[in-house]
Amino acid sequence: GRESRACIFISVNGRPIRPDRHLSAILSEAYQTLLPHDRYPIIALHIEAPAWAVDVAGQPGKTRVRFRDPALVGRQVGIALHAALLDAAGPRWQRRGPSTPATGAAARRDAWSFERPESEQATPAPADDEPQARAAGAGALNLTLLRPIGQLHQRYIMAESYTGLVLIDQQAADARIRYEQIRAQLLAGGVPGVALGMARDVVVPPAAHALLLAHAEPLSHWGFSFEDCGQSLRVLATPRLRLDRLGATLLDVADHLSQRALRAPEEIQEALVTTLAAASAIGEEPLRPEQMRALLDQLARCKQPWTCPRGRPVVRVERIQRIEALFDHL
Known part of the structure; x- marks a missing residue:
């Protein structure tokens, strides 16, 4: 850019x-x-x-x-x-058969809830056997052929390729993976909720509290389940996310809901998917070699693996020629 x-x-x-x-x-x-x-x-x-x-x-x-x-x-x-x-x-979602676009209130309701008539159910198009890089700077990089060799500051995966050294922002990569997973789940009928072993009481400002309660039913399609406990919300289930981000995530969701009168339903959807993807992504933490390998394999299956949902780069390549020049090997 x-x-x-x-x-x-x-x-x-x-x-x-x-x-x-x-x-x-x-x-x-x-x-x-x-x-x-x-x-x-x-x-x-x-x-x-x-x-x-x-x-x-x-x-x-x-x-x-x-x-x-x-x-x-x-x-x-x-x-x-x-x-x-x-x-x-690369590959994209395709609808089965013809369908008649919804209009007016029905279109807004369907867009918000992600409930689709049977005639509009989506199925994935055949995926490429070997996802190839399509972003500037990544060349013909094949993510499935990278060999993880370690981590930098518990934030970046270092991997070897035939072109040189590849750095992968693990948090941005996981956010992209989760973003595409959540979109696929919504197309399939809704984001599955994970029941909390012990319910959590979360205090949010009164306006956010009221908004979340008023939208409890549509938010169930996104994996949330909660009930009113007076001054707090008792959260019973959530989509997959890091519980240390639960309060901040609910505030973000309420903020998006507050803009429904000003923004198109599709914009609200996109904001919610991006928020949940960020809330569930791994942070700065050590990864075992098999975890790094699994993350790269999942990233390779993404339709657009080169940026996170907020547009930050996921992959950077330091070519071997540049590394050799640093050591006067040219």
Whole structure:
């Protein structure tokens, strides 16, 4: 990614334009799990639109255009970007058979609960036998062929490849793995809850307390089960997460719920999945060789293993030529 929007190139019917606020938001949303929040993608986007869809009052030399239906253009651009990014990332989920899109309140309810009619149940497309790197800097790196050789500061897995030394951020890697697992669970019907051996009472601010209780039923699809205990919530079950992050996770969930009137259901979903993935990821801790191997194998099965859900890089490669240069072996 880049530090500015200088590498975003957009044209409409052959005319170069500057993206307006609406198009900028569409681009940011498409790349939200691929780049850090302060980075911008390199994009060449060409929009072809019939003459009636574009404001013909604009002067040929101007870099701003107006669309008759900007929402429609935004949806089509978003669909095209998501399709292109999924193609670049490899295998994707495919629906069985035709389906009729839900509309209005039904669409919002289905999007929130992730309950799908039988005709829309998703099945995974065949996966590549050998997932290959598709990110800048990773080259043709095959994660399944890496040989773990140790850890750095109990945070990074060091692995050997034929190209050199590979560093894997174990927390970012596990967050990506959990992110894709949670999305698959939601498509399959819901995130399984893990019953706590001993219920935990969690105190949250009154507004968050009320929001969580009001959404107890839909949150059950995400693995949560809790009841009101006056000044606290008694948590009976959770999705898989680190219990030392339980309070912070509930606060984050309540914060996302508080924005339901301002954000699309899909944005709330994405925020919740990202929150749960981060809450369940391993932290800075020692890993045995077999644990490192298992983590790399799981990462290799991800559709997009090169960044965490918040866009941070997962894998960095230090090529052997650069290492040899450090020791004057060239």
